[in-house]
Amino acid sequence: MPPSIPRGVADYFGGPALRRRQLETLLRDLARTWGYGEIIPPIFEYAATFLTELGAQSVETLYRFFDRDGQTLALRPDLTVPAARIVGSKLYDQPLPQRYFYAGPVFRYDEPRAGRQREFWQAGVELMGAGSPDADGEVLALAALALQRVGLDAFRFSLGHLGYFHGLLAELGLDDAAATALQQALDRKSADDVRGLTDAWGLTGRPRDAVLGLLDLFGPQGDGVLARARSLALNNVMREAVDWLVEVEGRLDLYGVKALFDIDLADVRAMNYYTGVTFKAYAPGIGFSVVNGGRYDNLVGEFGPGMPAVGCAFYLDRILLAQTRRQGPPPDPVPDLLILPCPCGDHVRLAQEARDAGLVAAIALGPEDLARYPRRVRCQCDSSLLLETPSGSHTLPVTGWLERLF
Numbered sequence: 001m002p003p004s005i006p007r008g009v010a011d012y013f014g015g016p017a018l019r020r021r022q023l024e025t026l027l028r029d030l031a032r033t034w035g036y037g038e039i040i041p042p043i044f045e046y047a048a049t050f051l052t053e054l055g056a057q058s059v060e061t062l063y064r065f066f067d068r069d070g071q072t073l074a075l076r077p078d079l080t081v082p083a084a085r086i087v088g089s090k091l092y093d094q095p096l097p098q099r100y101f102y103a104g105p106v107f108r109y110d111e112p113r114a115g116r117q118r119e120f121w122q123a124g125v126e127l128m129g130a131g132s133p134d135a136d137g138e139v140l141a142l143a144a145l146a147l148q149r150v151g152l153d154a155f156r157f158s159l160g161h162l163g164y165f166h167g168l169l170a171e172l173g174l175d176d177a178a179a180t181a182l183q184q185a186l187d188r189k190s191a192d193d194v195r196g197l198t199d200a201w202g203l204t205g206r207p208r209d210a211v212l213g214l215l216d217l218f219g220p221q222g223d224g225v226l227a228r229a230r231s232l233a234l235n236n237v238m239r240e241a242v243d244w245l246v247e248v249e250g251r252l253d254l255y256g257v258k259a260l261f262d263i264d265l266a267d268v269r270a271m272n273y274y275t276g277v278t279f280k281a282y283a284p285g286i287g288f289s290v291v292n293g294g295r296y297d298n299l300v301g302e303f304g305p306g307m308p309a310v311g312c313a314f315y316l317d318r319i320l321l322a323q324t325r326r327q328g329p330p331p332d333p334v335p336d337l338l339i340l341p342c343p344c345g346d347h348v349r350l351a352q353e354a355r356d357a358g359l360v361a362a363i364a365l366g367p368e369d370l371a372r373y374p375r376r377v378r379c380q381c382d383s384s385l386l387l388e389t390p391s392g393s394h395t396l397p398v399t400g401w402l403e404r405l406f
Contacts, residue, residue, distance in 0.1 A: 008118025015330030031101035041082030047074035075107035088303030096129030124313035131308030137251025144257040158264040167237030217265035283322040342379035
């Protein structure tokens with residue numbers, strides 16, 4: 001008999017479903033207080049939307065299918081590209097800057113593993129039309145404060161700037177194949193592979209030192225990482241990237257989150273997608289980043305007039321996994337009150353009064369396990385009710401009973 005659901009997807013119910021929705025609501029409410037309005041893109045779009053020259057997705061990871069008109073469609077693999085499409089094609093003439101929040105499931109045909117399913121959930125913010133260190137600092141600070149708000153402990157951000165790497169590539173005159181080889185060696189953090197490339201390219205002197213020094217441009221702020229980066233810079237593009245990071249650090253200091261960020265100028269993944277700052281956040285015990293983000297000034301221009309943009313995505317499944325490993329599985333929700341039926345019918349009114357007061361109240365329909373409910377209310381049909389709790393039973397007048405409940 002086939003499994004009830006395909007590999008790479010999951011059912012959520014009870015405590016896990018509630019915690020998932022609470023996390024999404026927390027991020028949405030936080031973004032709203034920072035001025036981010038919500039956008040809701042479709043779950044599927046034309047596949048070509050996700051396969052632009054700057055798109056970060058390969059054909060192999062897309063869930064593609066044909067509609068009845070023969071158009072190739074795809075389930076969305078992320079939410080940044082749809083946000084850029086909406087702004088570039090529909091909102092380009094609106095006042096700038098524009099701030100947007102999104103949340104929902106996305107789909108990638110990857111091998112399922114802990115922290116990454118084929119259907120997974122993202123929430124994120126995008127700041128369009130502002131190309132300054134202030135804009136970068138805002139998104140970075142919002143991401144850091146969001147992780148604090150959800151209760152993650154000891155998380156760290158790595159912060160880089162792809163302008164530094166692009167400037168190095170331009171100075172060395174490397175072709176695409178050589179640039180990719182260097183990127184892959186840096187991704188592996190392999191000093192031997194990087195050294196082998198410098199030998200193969202015949203690099204000497206300062207150019208060789210700049211390439212070999214990339215893997216050392218990592219560490220907490222205050223350890224001199226940016227000073228070393230400046231000393232290795234070969235041109236103004238590289239120096240300007242360092243200057244930009246110094247400016248961003250200053251903004252993070254104003255928000256009180258600078259100490260949460262490390263510098264990493266060797267993280268050059270998605271080098272054709274991001275144009276400026278890049279960042280990731282990691283939580284203890286999770287082998288994947290829980291937040292990814294950066295500046296992508298060229299993406300909106302794929303769909304309309306170009307404009308600078310910076311944003312980040314929160315990987316909700318990974319954040320929830322980190323919470324579960326720290327706090328244990330979430331308990332299934334239990335109503336605040338169980339209202340037992342009575343002959344006079346006032347139990348319906350009592351339940352509605354409790355709901356109007358913001359409590360979760362369920363009417364007993366049978367066969368409930370009464371011990372599961374910490375507070376049970378029985379109408380006595382005589383202008384009083386009986387409140388049953390683990391500490392005993394108490395008679396309360398029906399008038400004003402909610403004020404005496406807790």
